[in-house]
Amino acid sequence: PAPWLAILHFARRLFKLYAQGVVFTPANARLIKCMAACLAAYAFAPLCANRAILLAGLTNDPIWFHADEVLALVFAALSYVVADVMEFGHEIESDRDGFI
Numbered sequence: 001p002a003p004w005l006a007i008l009h010f011a012r013r014l015f016k017l018y019a020q021g022v023v024f025t026p027a028n029a030r031l032i033k034c035m036a037a038c039l040a041a042y043a044f045a046p047l048c049a050n051r052a053i054l055l056a057g058l059t060n061d062p063i064w065f066h067a068d069e070v071l072a073l074v075f076a077a078l079s080y081v082v083a084d085v086m087e088f089g090h091e092i093e094s095d096r097d098g099f100i
Contacts, residue, residue, distance in 0.1 A: 003041045007035050025086075029086040036079035
């Protein structure tokens, strides 16, 4: 639940910036990258938990890997690419403002 709460927190901050008309800024890209990191954390959390349980010698859960973790990793990668595109858009916008 913690990664999802963090994703919702970052999404709320991102939408606040959008509501103010701030679109192509480093702050937006940073928030999207934070959301991507939270998605990746969500995807790797079951693996880490399963390995910790195995190291503790408690039990072995053979069905710890689910399709939603793969989907979360795919969305994390896509979100990271979107953040890079937004940073590039900011560079284009700042270059455009520099022309007379």
